[in-house]
Amino acid sequence: MMLENNYLKIEYLPHLGGKISSIYDKQKKLEFLFQNPNKSYKKPTIGDDFSTFDASGFDDTFPSIDEGEVTINDQKILYPDHGEIWTASFEEKIDKGVIKLKYNSKILPYTFQKNLLLKNNSLKIRYKITNTGKFSFPCFYTFHCLIDSKEGVKLITDKHSKNVTMLFSNSRFNKGDIISYPITNKNIDLSNPSSLYKGEFEKFYFIEKVKKGKIGYNYTKNNTKLLIYYNEKKLPYLGFWNTQGGFRSDYNFALEMSNGYYDSIEIAKQNDACPTLKPNEFFEFDIEFKIEHYV
Template sequence: MIKETIFKGEKAILMESEELRVVILPEIGGKLCSIYDKNKEFEVLFQNKKDYYKKAQLNSNFGEFDASGFDDCFPTIDESKVMVSGKEVIYPDHGEVWSSRLKYNILEDAALLNMHSEILPYNYSKKVSVQGKEVELHYEIENTGRDKFPIIWAMHCLVNCEEDMTINFPEDTKTIENVHESKALGKVGEIYTYPIDTVISGKKFDFRKINSAKPNNTEKYYVAHKTRTGRCSMHYPSKDVTFEIVYDIEKLPYVGFWVTEGGFRGDYNCALEPTNGYYDSIDMAVRREMCHYLKPGEKFNFDIKLIIK
């Protein structure tokens, strides 16, 4: 079942199967704001703590808004200045899509959302469908201009944390790079062995676990290499739920991880972030030759499947 509805005062698309209820906000960047398991009575996505959504504009600061649910970060995560067609273009904080109003069409079995960029010559579209316990997303990003430009697409899907949860990185993960100044992991650029290594305090750090919300802490790190397995997940033992992300490894070969253990506005959430860039800023990814250049006329297509077990 698919229909239009209102969610916290915003136009929304409600998609339901017998097992799942999914809500999308077209005018809040096409955000997936809820993935609810009816049988387990469990909300996967971290929720907006207010009863309304503050609408962002182009170049807004992401941290001043709700920071909830599943946003698409494109064409960057960190704000960057890029030369395109001989002109300097500002790639906004967390990209352009999250702050955009997407047009949409509701089909019999899917929702189609799309936008045309204000800063670069590209069309952005995604198709969302819900079948059983799966949410399927198909993306297409087309360069409609005459010159290539660098892009990062990252899955910014904030999920609820539980103290007993387990984070499962792709099975061929070997090393982790810290990309965020950290009390536990130290300076940016520190490399650790996955899944467990000794950190700067001399203690063992298990990258599959998180802390409670009490440490007032945040962490951000990446798998320090391309992976060959497009599959990662979060397991919630106390809820008997696994949230699995299956994605196109040829297009999204890198994986980041963000967690706020009370360190950002008191929030308690985390995100596994499949991406095509390494890491966060276009400047960094270009220097490392670890991002994609979207060529004139090229369509960058990929699929993501979210499975609730």
């Protein structure tokens, strides 16, 4: 399925979790998202291993990232790898140019709604996650938007975010390392994804909550910025994933904002950073992509 105007071409897949598979700048002829390395998409089912599928484009992860067993209302429920949404088939409606996607969970009592609106040089997405049940459950949303790795791309982040903690790395850092950002004490520029060598991968989180909901990517060789706006109070945590051939031979990276810190329900609870969605309560937020060209 496609949305298109004079500025952008957007491709999305309602039957694959509402995945946005392409954000294409028509004027610069520039694809931002990491593309499916396979010839076609396989349809996953709940509980499948995310890494054995395409792992491309922009997926929503909810109710967590890491797989884990959670006790809710005296019942044990397995939260799937990378959440449930990427495996979902969404209902789709179009209303006055707005794409309206909706999914009813198969594992928990919630609905996940996602509305897409393309206007000029921006794509605005409105989310609403509603607890339709009679009991509360722990959950958090994480933005999982894989960017195609290109030379000359620099990260755009909150200038107040000055320290990160390393979750994992197969090369230059150790798990749990506290590292200055963007320039480390090893004189490595973490805002440059290409600073990783071929065959390396890593993931870190900023220690401080973000103070401004604006992140993005500066394509210095294309004089173009892909900016992403959101409410920092609703998604206060920010992580970064980067693989330069180290994971499945893929070359991509992703700034990942979230309202949980981080990845698993268990760890988020330990960090006192695991939200709970109460009966009849909803979590609503917007994410906006905007393209800017400069001289």
